Amino acid sequence: MTGGPITVAGVTIEPGERRDLAPLASESYTGDRATLPMAVINGAEDGARVFVTAAIHGDELNGIEVCRRLLDLLDPAALRGSIVVVPIVNVLGVQFGSRYLPDRRDLNRSFPGSHGGSMAARIARLVTEEVITGSDAGIDLHTAANHRTNVPQVRIADDERALELAITFGAPFVMHAPLRAGSLRAVALDLGVPVLTFEGGQPLRFDEDVIDVALRGILRVLARLDMVDGAPEPAATDPMVLEASRWLRAERGGVLELHVGAGDLVQAGQPLWTTTSPLGAERASVAAETEGYIIGATTLPLVQPGQALLHVALPGETIPSEDDPTDEVDEDDPDVPDTDD
Ligand SMILES: [Zn+2]
The missing domain is CATH 3.40.630.10 (Zn peptidases)
Incomplete structure (x- = not known):
């Protein structure tokens, strides 16, 4: 018509x-x-x-x-x-x-x-x-x-x-x-x-x-x-189709080595990242607690404590995580935009 x-x-x-x-x-x-x-x-x-x-x-x-x-x-x-x-x-x-x-x-x-x-x-x-x-x-x-x-x-x-x-x-x-x-x-x-x-x-x-x-x-x-x-x-x-997601944050500051990339499906226990001091001493090595898809990741090679590093989506989980950084972000500070959309 x-x-x-x-x-x-x-x-x-x-x-x-x-x-x-x-x-x-x-x-x-x-x-x-x-x-x-x-x-x-x-x-x-x-x-x-x-x-x-x-x-x-x-x-x-x-x-x-x-x-x-x-x-x-x-x-x-x-x-x-x-x-x-x-x-x-x-x-x-x-x-x-x-x-x-x-x-x-x-x-x-x-x-x-x-x-x-x-x-x-x-x-x-x-x-x-x-x-x-x-x-x-x-x-x-x-x-x-x-x-x-x-x-x-x-x-x-x-x-x-x-x-x-x-x-x-x-x-x-x-x-x-x-x-x-x-x-x-x-x-x-x-x-x-x-x-x-x-x-x-x-x-x-x-x-x-x-x-x-x-x-x-x-x-x-x-x-x-x-x-x-x-x-x-x-x-x-x-x-x-994913029901919920959470940001995993750095506990220690330093040089970041990510062991997984955006798009990966990670299993519980799989190493996610290692943080070292600039002099080479290992500060932290973090493994996945649960299975999940990496749907977003930092692009910075250096991290500070509390920085969001990996956005992990959890298949089947229906309750949004309390760890969602959007809850704590200062929307007025352009240096810490933790929301994408
Ligand atoms: Zn946007």
Whole structure:
């Protein structure tokens, strides 16, 4: 069935048309207009509405490249339904490679936002009203935070639609992750929109494998929603669905030698890391207490006590660990961001 026109940020996009928009999001310190570039593709035929967002944290760049390649592939004439792609949500943070906005606010704790609030609130408001509202599903692209890397994984709320799409996406892991107040994912779910939070790679880098997993995953989701034809084959193995995770932290400071890598399945008793002093004396040797998948890891070669080193997901465990570093992080201090999404 032929689709109808849609309106985004005051601009009407006819069926079979792509429009690139740049609505006003906020203003910079210099008083310049800060706009939020986005592409709106209204398919020739009727169908679902999906959004893809990236770089809500301004140093998480993989998703920007995923969006660029996705836009290159999408043909308005062949699309059923509509897609809004926002490659850089944190348009101010990305200017200087920062996770945060210039006032150190976390954009992903600022949803749904408001017209008269902070820069973060104004950008969030624009995304909430013009991008999220009215969508059938969304995909929000992230990487690990500072000095860490993540295995490609999809994080979802406890929502049947999100679980189905997350499995379709086909990243190696699907994790039930608690909703954080003010996050895009939480506010979207309040609006009835299931969101897949994709995590993969590290900040300020493009990782070709991660970009490939994300791009294929998005195309599979679009095919599942009957929006495109000819999506990549399903992933070779079904994603491992994980219920809970915890960060393992260093007890001693020093030079770190990791014995496992991101993506590994470790067994109870398996050596995880050794810490030595710079003069060579062994300080600590730590083994796994339980079986688990390493879904994230530090990229720093030196550690200090209390530093999160390995993010381990526990198959079958249903109670989130008390050791979740997100509980203790000072969200205002950009030097200790222990949350990724
Ligand atoms: Zn992030």
